[in-house]
Amino acid sequence: MPIKIPLHLPAKEILEKENIFIMDDTRASRQDIRPLNILILNLMPEKEKTERQLLRLLGNTPLQVNITFLKTATYNSKNTSQYHLEEFYQTFSQVKEKRYDGMIITGAPIELMEFEEVEYWDEMREILDWTKENVTSALHICWGAQAALYHHYGIGKYVLPKKCSGVFNHVVLDETEKLLRGFDDEFPAPHSRNTNISIKELEEHPELKILSVSDEAGPLIISSKDGARIMITGHLEYEATTLAEEYGRDRSRGIEIQVPEYYFPDNNPEKKPANRWRSHAHLFFSNWLNYYVYQETPFEWN
Known part of the structure; x- marks a missing residue:
């Protein structure tokens, strides 16, 4: 089934070339199907790249998905x-009276x-609170995950x-978890961050459970x-070259940065990395859409 996006969104042409099933507004309006409505708060600087990465994954399931992109009103992106x-x-004021089956908050x-130093933190807190009553399941990525853990559960981050x-090996901690159905016992995933979350604090919180962890990268x-x-x-949404692009960007800025671990063949940045x-x-995205959004959301929001 397709993912429905605006007719002229730049990602449309790229995804169609990859054989991702894309449907524009005109065609979707002729179908009498209850689609899933997914809101994406895109906080990444290069928003078009992130759009492409997420739409590629959301568009490869048996479910029809309507996408709404959200930006912050209190901070204007300089790279898009x-x-x-x-x-x-759209901004939060334009969507806050609606309800959504799922939401993604990016890194x-x-x-x-510090969270309180972020220019749009008050707006972020309002959005996070709003999701409690207006979103069936919210998926938070990287800094978005840290923000959710801090705001909802009082768990901070450390530098x-x-x-x-790099691309680190992870183990599945709960084989019965629906979100991880079909996963190998061990699997690789990219990380790119300067901070982490305490496993001990996560384990001790009565409302949380750790589903997958890495000895080197943490939860x-x-x-x-x-x-x-x-x-x-x-x-998990990263493309094969994303870490290489970040590494090259940091080096061009004069930042002392190590080569991403377990990423380049032979640890050589001159060699092309593979997507593993x-x-x-x-x-992961298919399981989330199916088990935590589609299976849980009401057919009609009251």
Whole structure:
């Protein structure tokens, strides 16, 4: 089944070339199907790249999905054209009277700041509170996961001695968990962050459970026990070259950064990296959409 996006969204042409089933507004309006309505709060600087990464995964399931992109009103992105933001994005004031089957809150390159120092933190808190009554299941990625853990559960982050960057091995801790159905016992996933979450604090919180963890990168997938909030500290949505692009960007800025671990062949940045996490990324998003959104959301919101 397709994913429905705006007719002229730049990602449309790229995804169609990858054989992702895309449907624009015109065709979708002729179908009498109850689609899932998914809201994406995109906090990443290069929003078009993140759109493509997420739409690729959301568009490869048997469910029809309507996408609404959300931007912050209290901070204006400097890396995405104003035309793109005005054409394809809404602000919270435009959507807060609606209800959504699912929501994705992305990461943001602000993790070294205290949450209260973030320019749009008050707006973020309002959105996180709003999800409790207006979203069936919210998926939080990287900084979005840290923000949710801090706001909802009082669990903070701590700065790492060096950046956690690379593709690390993870183990599944609960084989009966629906979100991880079909997963291998061990699987790779990319990480790219300077902070981490205490496993001890997660384990001791009565409302949370850790679903997957890495000896080197720490917890990857955390869930509230009711499935209403899923937190993923890594980036299963990343493309094969994303970590390489981040590494090159940091080096060009004069930042002392180690080569991403277990990523480049022979640890050589001159060699092309392979995507070793793609199948688990598709499976993760498919499971989330099916078990925590589609199976749980009402046919009609009252």
